[in-house]
Amino acid sequence: MKTSCSLLVVNLIVWFLLLGSGVFSSDYKTFNKLVLPPTATNPRSAAFDRAGEGPYVTVADGRILKWKGPATGFVDFAYTSPNRTKKFCDGTDDLDLGPICGRPVALSFNYKTSDIYITDAFFGLLVVGFNGGLATQLSGGYKYLSGIDVESFTGNVYMTDASLTYDIRNLAQSGFKPDSTGRLLKYDPRTQRVTILLSGLAGVGGPTVSSDRKYVLVPEYVTKKIQRYWLQGPTKDTNDIFMTVFGSPNNVKRAVNDGEFWVAVENQGQGLRVNGSAMILQTVPLTEFFDASVDVVQETNDALYVGSSHTDFVGVYTN
Numbered sequence: 001m002k003t004s005c006s007l008l009v010v011n012l013i014v015w016f017l018l019l020g021s022g023v024f025s026s027d028y029k030t031f032n033k034l035v036l037p038p039t040a041t042n043p044r045s046a047a048f049d050r051a052g053e054g055p056y057v058t059v060a061d062g063r064i065l066k067w068k069g070p071a072t073g074f075v076d077f078a079y080t081s082p083n084r085t086k087k088f089c090d091g092t093d094d095l096d097l098g099p100i101c102g103r104p105v106a107l108s109f110n111y112k113t114s115d116i117y118i119t120d121a122f123f124g125l126l127v128v129g130f131n132g133g134l135a136t137q138l139s140g141g142y143k144y145l146s147g148i149d150v151e152s153f154t155g156n157v158y159m160t161d162a163s164l165t166y167d168i169r170n171l172a173q174s175g176f177k178p179d180s181t182g183r184l185l186k187y188d189p190r191t192q193r194v195t196i197l198l199s200g201l202a203g204v205g206g207p208t209v210s211s212d213r214k215y216v217l218v219p220e221y222v223t224k225k226i227q228r229y230w231l232q233g234p235t236k237d238t239n240d241i242f243m244t245v246f247g248s249p250n251n252v253k254r255a256v257n258d259g260e261f262w263v264a265v266e267n268q269g270q271g272l273r274v275n276g277s278a279m280i281l282q283t284v285p286l287t288e289f290f291d292a293s294v295d296v297v298q299e300t301n302d303a304l305y306v307g308s309s310h311t312d313f314v315g316v317y318t319n
């Protein structure tokens, strides 16, 4: 008995020494796929609800799917177009059917209300309750609403509008060049009003609010910069450049550690963990995405979930 006790103590000491030496620090070397239902493609986002369930993903045929574990896989959760039918739309990736089937791009939870806010390339900003089903449009008339982040304390919704001139169908055309008419917008659920916070953005991706709610980070994949728009403090309502990235940042998400972020670098197949001083703390090569674009890197429970507009799976990197 005594021996096993002291063995345990020795084990614990060794374990703490290893922890300190960084042997257990996350290197995300193990890769798994969460495979979409047959013919569903291009999961551009991967969000988790406040119970930690998910990921919830937006796919090309207009559905929002929810992962229910390996035994069940993904199931239908919500959709954005009132005219969508499963028979007509399931499995399509034809963007010309977007006005009928919908194309949800990104989603974000209000963790207080459990409502899910969705940007759709054809239907603008929508919301759906935690039971899913047909989402309700809150604001429309955009060319290509794309990124979104809900700040759950105030309920404010930050979203990006990729362009005033092109929509998602133009992106697939040869010779397409993104312009510099992207915007950062805010939807206030109390007044139901949308205000423009930033304009003139070039290839704007998915924004995120810092965990202290002081600013929003807004990636631009053309200029390879991440803008910072101040929500509080002496520089409130102004913006500056948070960082320049070696590669094209597509989405920024809050990391599990307060004050840190994960930047999805689209064309390099990388996830970057950065802190509030724009210091890169970790670079994770997302090897399985080297020939597919990395749209989003979402951290949860010691795992990185990777969404892409060129795959039929969500990638999961663990240790």
Ligand SMILES: *[C@@H]1O[C@H](CO)[C@@H](O)[C@H](O)[C@H]1NC(C)=O
Pocket: 082, 083, 099, 100
């Ligand atoms: C849905 O279909 C009806 C009837 O065809 C049409 O009038 C309506 O405009 C469609 N709605 C949308 C959002 O496309």
Ligand SMILES: *[C@@H]1O[C@H](CO)[C@@H](O)[C@H](O)[C@H]1NC(C)=O
Pocket: 259, 275, 276, 277, 278, 279
């Ligand atoms: C970011 O990390 C650097 C290097 O570890 C550190 O000096 C800096 O204080 C950190 N910034 C914040 C806001 O935590």
